[in-house]
Amino acid sequence: MNIVVCVSHVPDTATKVKIGDDNKTINQAGVTYIINPYDEFAVEEALKWKEKAGEDSKITVISVGSDNSKETIRKALAMGVDDGILLKDDNPRDSMGIAKALSEEIKSHKFDVVFCGKQSVDYDAGAVPQILAELIGYSCATVVVDLKLNGNKVIAEREVEGGREVVELELPAVIGAQKGLNEPRYASLKGIMSAKKKTIEEKPAAQADNFTEIIKMQTPAAKQPGRILGTDASAVPELVRLLREEAKVI
Amino acid sequence: MAKNILAILEQREGKLKKPSFETASTAVRLASELNLEIEAIAVGNEITNLVEIGDYGIKKITHLKSDKLGNYSSSGYSEVLANFAKEIDAEYLLIANTALGKDLAPYIAAKLNAGLIMDAINTDSSPGEIIATRPVYAGKALVDVKFMTDKKVLTIRPNVFKAVTKDKNEPEIIVKEIEPTNLKSKVIDFKKSESKLDVAEADIIVSGGRGLKSPENFKLIEDLAEVLGAAVGASRAVVDAGWRPHREQVGQTGKTVSPSLYIACGISGAIQHLAGMSSAKYIVAINKDKDAPIFNVADYGIAGDVFEVLPVLTEEIKKIK
Numbered sequence: 250m251n252i253v254v255c256v257s258h259v260p261d262t263a264t265k266v267k268i269g270d271d272n273k274t275i276n277q278a279g280v281t282y283i284i285n286p287y288d289e290f291a292v293e294e295a296l297k298w299k300e301k302a303g304e305d306s307k308i309t310v311i312s313v314g315s316d317n318s319k320e321t322i323r324k325a326l327a328m329g330v331d332d333g334i335l336l337k338d339d340n341p342r343d344s345m346g347i348a349k350a351l352s353e354e355i356k357s358h359k360f361d362v363v364f365c366g367k368q369s370v371d372y373d374a375g376a377v378p379q380i381l382a383e384l385i386g387y388s389c390a391t392v393v394v395d396l397k398l399n400g401n402k403v404i405a406e407r408e409v410e411g412g413r414e415v416v417e418l419e420l421p422a423v424i425g426a427q428k429g430l431n432e433p434r435y436a437s438l439k440g441i442m443s444a445k446k447k448t449i450e451e452k453p454a455a456q457a458d459n460f461t462e463i464i465k466m467q468t469p470a471a472k473q474p475g476r477i478l479g480t481d482a483s484a485v486p487e488l489v490r491l492l493r494e495e496a497k498v499i
Numbered sequence: 500m501a502k503n504i505l506a507i508l509e510q511r512e513g514k515l516k517k518p519s520f521e522t523a524s525t526a527v528r529l530a531s532e533l534n535l536e537i538e539a540i541a542v543g544n545e546i547t548n549l550v551e552i553g554d555y556g557i558k559k560i561t562h563l564k565s566d567k568l569g570n571y572s573s574s575g576y577s578e579v580l581a582n583f584a585k586e587i588d589a590e591y592l593l594i595a596n597t598a599l600g601k602d603l604a605p606y607i608a609a610k611l612n613a614g615l616i617m618d619a620i621n622t623d624s625s626p627g628e629i630i631a632t633r634p635v636y637a638g639k640a641l642v643d644v645k646f647m648t649d650k651k652v653l654t655i656r657p658n659v660f661k662a663v664t665k666d667k668n669e670p671e672i673i674v675k676e677i678e679p680t681n682l683k684s685k686v687i688d689f690k691k692s693e694s695k696l697d698v699a700e701a702d703i704i705v706s707g708g709r710g711l712k713s714p715e716n717f718k719l720i721e722d723l724a725e726v727l728g729a730a731v732g733a734s735r736a737v738v739d740a741g742w743r744p745h746r747e748q749v750g751q752t753g754k755t756v757s758p759s760l761y762i763a764c765g766i767s768g769a770i771q772h773l774a775g776m777s778s779a780k781y782i783v784a785i786n787k788d789k790d791a792p793i794f795n796v797a798d799y800g801i802a803g804d805v806f807e808v809l810p811v812l813t814e815e816i817k818k819i820k
Contacts, residue, residue, distance in 0.1 A: 262752060262770075263769075263770060264636070264639075265639075265770060266636050266640045273642075275640065286752050287752075343615075344605065345608070345614070345615060370752065371635065372635050373636070373755075374615070374618070375601055375605075376604070376605035379573070379606045380606075380609040382606075383606050384609060388574060388683040389573065389684060390573070390684060391602060394745070408598070409598035410699055411692060411697050411700075412692045413690040413692070414571065414688075415686065415687050415689065416573075416686055417684070417685055417686075417687045418684040418685075427745075428745050428748075428753075459647060460614035460646070460647055461646055462645055463642045463643070464630065464643045465643040466635070466641070466642045466643075469639075469640070469641055469777065469778070472777060472782075474794060474796075475799050475800060477802050478801055479802075479803065480801070481804070482803065482808050484801045485808060485812050485815050488783065488799055488801060488812070489819065491799055492760070496780075498759045498780065499703070499819075
């Protein structure tokens with residue numbers, strides 16, 4: 250089986266966001282970057298599929314971004330992915346631009362399955378898996394928390410309001426991983442060492458115009474700290490009164 | 500043809516739900532601000548309450564009907580909707596950012612080669628085009644985004660845009676029987692979760708964190724949620740510990756929520772959690788540690804023991820309900 254995982258290099262979720270001088274991006278000073286948390290579930294799923302499918306299977310990891318993204322590609326390689334491709338572009342892209350770059354590369358291979366995180370935790374749109382699937386003509390399920398392969402058929406459970414949709418689709422497919430799909434493994438020391446010897450092919454990302462443009466980025470207005478009504482249950486009646494009469498929410 | 504906006508309305512189990520009325524209302528508002536013709540559409544088999552859409556100012560709605568599309572199919576829905584959008588040469592497409600809308604909008608945008616802005620929480624039409632504000636970094640920052648394309652797909656966050664009823668009005672309902680050709684991906688079953696309400700949809704959320712000390716103690720959270728008709732939420736710590744299912748997690752790598760009331764119990768307020776719930780209209784924090792960061796965003800706080808405060812709060816609310 251020929252498997253590809255798409256990963257994205259993003260600020261750690263513990264980052265306190267400050268706005269950059271351009272007022273359009275974050276200030277990157279002092280920010281730690283990590284592999285997008287949802288992409289770890291995608292990598293893990295790819296590794297599990299490869300283990301099941303057997304030794305002649307191969308996993309490639311692809312990322313669109315600057316040279317720094319190589320760190321995240323290495324992380325996937327250390328977890329057990331076979332080789333990496335960096336589609337280089339120093340400029341930010343919207344979901345459409347990312348998906349176009351990925352699709353051009355993926356079309357030139359014969360992948361049976363594409364794993365992605367369901368969204369990256371920077372721009373949070375959650376649109377790349379679907380757009381990519383559309384551009385390469387694969388079927389797709391995203392926000393997937395359970396996945397089974399049965400011959401050519403894939404049964405995916407998607408998290409939706411009030412439960413899970415059980416979706417049937419066929420390979421080749423794009424799968425967007427949601428937290429809960431699996432338990433990502435830690436890279437072993439051996440994995441980390443061998444990742445250094447694995448190849449990362451670098452090439453420019455396919456040209457694509459952005460379809461949207463960020464005009465301004467700002468932090469939300471800080472909330473005024475409220476009132477501490479007390480330190481024990483005696484404050485409860487006052488809390489209930491305020492919720493009814495002032496906030497009018499109950 | 501005049502410039503137009505297409506409101507895509509979602510049905511679940513044969514009924515339009517609240518986010519669809521918010522979408523309809525928002526489309527009506529945008530149409531008047533930008534001088535657009537308005538069209539509305541719903542895909543499904545039987546849809547029992549289409550007529551209600553008239554009360555929100557929609558005069559005409561097309562129902563794309565097929566017994567094969569009673570349940571969601573990403574490939575089937577996106578195909579018939581993109582075809583309809585091409586047919587009427589829609590300039591703007593508006594969809595609620597529900598599980599279905601979030602899934603569907605990117606496929607449609609790709610098929611139409613359209614710009615896509617997901618999860619808007621505000622729109623500004625004053626420049627003569629839509630500038631959408633959307634949260635990024637789970638709400639730690641907001642961006643204003645504009646479209647660079649002729650065709651534009653916009654999804655709007657549920658519970659944020661108002662569903663405004665206008666005068667009673669019976670809309671024209673055009674039923675078009677269709678035969679979807681692309682059912683590569685289809686929903687074959689639905690597994691209902693045990694929890695009655697989903698945090699992403701709830702108007703009130705009662706959330707618990709590590710301060711609850713054990714999974715059994717979430718009974719206190721569930722009891723309060725029950726009397727309030729609220730959904731149960733959880734912090735990442737308790738989800739990662741396996742106390743609560745992931746679908747209840749609020750925050751970055753969980754759900755970003757905007758309820759009217761968010762009650763945080765035994766949650767200290769890690770930055771990832773605050774990002775996911777700070778846009779709630781009212782926040783109540785109950786936590787023993789008076790220096791916990793959660794109090795910085797709370798409107799009302801009790802710096803006390805959750806085990807003592809929660810049962811009393813549940814009783815007090817029972818009295819007034």
